[in-house]
Amino acid sequence: MLSISEIFESVQGEGPSRGKNVVFLRTAGCNLRCTWCDTPYALELKQGTRMETEQVVDKIKKCEPKHIVLTGGEPMIQQKLLRPVFEKLSDYYIEVETNGGFSSELDEFIDQYNCSPKLEGSGNKKYELKLLPNEKTWYKFVIDNEEDLNETLEYISQYKLPSKRIQLMPQGKTKKEQEEKMEWVEQVSREHDFHFTPRLHILNDFR
Ligand code: SF4
Structure with missing residues (x-):
């Protein structure tokens, strides 16, 4: 059975689809432990609710948007169990938030x-x-300071990631933290020809 943290309708707050109405499908369990993780309630598989495929599909269909944001935790650790869910939702736009380790x-x-x-x-x-x-x-x-930026630039070079597909986002779990870093991160994004993404859900205080 899938281990699900939560399913809810809201606005995508960050990344290329920010501002869109979506259904968040948040799975439980993550292979990493970031010091600034904003979903500590979804780090362990056992923190989630055990749900059958049909229960997950029904709950998603009760929401209005036909756009799913699969997130976590790290959703790809349950990808085998997610297959039958997505087979039943073939007309949905599906985007995934992942740490890239899978x-x-x-x-x-x-x-x-x-x-x-x-x-x-x-x-x-x-x-x-x-x-x-x-x-x-x-x-x-996620950029918190100059060291993060330098490490990011090395990483982009190592994996030859295309600049037109790079987004820099200020680290910050509160509106104050976001506002303190936004101007600098926006500026360095422009300098390196990357995109900048704010975290609208934090700035606007929506879920
Ligand atoms: S990868 Fe995401 S969910 Fe996992 S610890 Fe880091 S921020 Fe939290």
Whole structure:
């Protein structure tokens, strides 16, 4: 059975689809432990509710948007169990928030990958990027300070990530933290010809 943290309708707050009405499908369990993780309630598989495929599909269908944001935790650790869910939702636009540590076995269902590799500044050990550049994939880096930026630039160079698919996002779990870093991160995004993404859900205080 799937381990699900929550399913709810809201507005995508960050990344290329920000501002869109979506259904969030948040799975439980993550292979990483970022020091600034904003979903500590979804880190362990056992923190989730056990749900059958049909229960997940029904709950998603009760929401209005036909656009799913699969997130976590790290959703790809349950990708085998997610296959039958997406088989029943073939008319939905599906985007995935992933840390990039897993290759995708769900590619036929996925319209967009928002891959956010976690670097050493996050408190995790370096790991291999498995989600390599393709036409569906965007890369989003969480930037807290100058060291994060330098590490990000090295990483982009190592994996030859295309600048037109890079987004820099300020680290910050509160509106104050976001506002303190936004101007600088926006400026360095422009300097390096990357995109900048704010976190609208934090700035506007919506879920
Ligand atoms: S990868 Fe995401 S869910 Fe996992 S610890 Fe880091 S921020 Fe939290």
